[in-house]
Amino acid sequence: AQSVTQPDIHITVSEGASLELRCNYSYGATPYLFWYVQSPGQGLQLLLKYFSGDTLVQGIKGFEAEFKRSQSSFNLRKPSVHWSDAAEYFCASDFGNEKLTFGTGTRLTIIP
Amino acid sequence: NAGVTQTPKFRILKIGQSMTLQCTQDMNHNYMYWYRQDPGMGLKLIYYSVGAGITDKGEVPNGYNVSRSTTEDFPLRLELAAPSQTSVYFCASIDQRMGYGYTFGSGTRLTVV
Numbered sequence: 001a002q003s004v005t006q007p008d009i010h011i012t013v014s015e016g017a018s019l020e021l022r023c024n025y026s027y028g029a030t031p032y033l034f035w036y037v038q039s040p041g042q043g044l045q046l047l048l049k050y051f052s053g054d055t056l057v058q059g060i061k062g063f064e065a066e067f068k069r070s071q072s073s074f075n076l077r078k079p080s081v082h083w084s085d086a087a088e089y090f091c092a093s094d095f096g097n098e099k100l101t102f103g104t105g106t107r108l109t110i111i112p
Numbered sequence: 113n114a115g116v117t118q119t120p121k122f123r124i125l126k127i128g129q130s131m132t133l134q135c136t137q138d139m140n141h142n143y144m145y146w147y148r149q150d151p152g153m154g155l156k157l158i159y160y161s162v163g164a165g166i167t168d169k170g171e172v173p174n175g176y177n178v179s180r181s182t183t184e185d186f187p188l189r190l191e192l193a194a195p196s197q198t199s200v201y202f203c204a205s206i207d208q209r210m211g212y213g214y215t216f217g218s219g220t221r222l223t224v225v
Contacts, residue, residue: 009152034214043202043218090154098143098162098206099170100214102154 002027002095006103013081014111021076021106023091032094033074035065038105039087047089050074061085086110114138118203118217125193125224133188133220135203141215143206144186146170146178148199149219155202161186193224 003026013019025031032051036044048059055067065076074091091103119134137144142163147155147170157170161180175197177189186205190197203217 036216044216046214092155099145099157099160100147100155100204102147102156104152104154 002031002093002101004091004093004101004103006089006091006106008106009104010107010109012109012111015083016080019076019078019081019085019108021089021091021108023074023076023103025072025074025091025093027072027093027095029096030067030069031096033065033067034092034094034100035059035063035074035076036090036092037061037087038090044090047076081108081110083110083112116203116205116215116217118201118220120220121218122221123223125190125222127193127195127224129193130189130191131193131222133190133201133203133222135186135188135217136184137186137203137205137215138184139205139207139215140183141205141207142183144180145204145206146176146186146188147202147204148172149202150199158188158201190222195224198222198224 005024034049035047038044047063048057050057050067057065063078067074088105088107090105092100116137145160146158149155156172159178161167164183167178201220206214
């Protein structure tokens, strides 16, 4: 079955440190891939998306993600996190059926 | 250009009551969606619509109904509210001709007591 997996429920990172959030998908082809961020009590904001082409995608707020077909992964990275990056992050995929399937989310905590 | 607008933002319902969650978009998007978000579960698709007059079930449709009489509006109806429907509800829309830019509303937080 088509699915999106975020193996880390909660990650804690020191301010200024680098960040990598993991996302894996299960699908027989290359899906459309997205990362969203949700601050407490807020809606979802699109950070970046991958459809095809260059496997390293740049997004807003200094985030990037790399698509790796061999690993069925689309991990989100940021070289240096800021306290304002504390939020919940969702990986999502469109498996060619024009509907988004979401992972269960990773909650990011930033410590001073 | 307001994007996707959801009303109300918050609501408390008693068990057995009914209500309609409103969703309106002004981007002329043809596809619209309703998701619910529960802690630790991500977002689950309730219903979706590919255009006016066309709706279909998503992953968790039980207890809900939808209609799509216009391109702009996609209301979600709860007929007999149950505690299991306590959740945050998000409406979204896309125009896949514009590169799959999903736009989400700000959500409706519903509590059934």
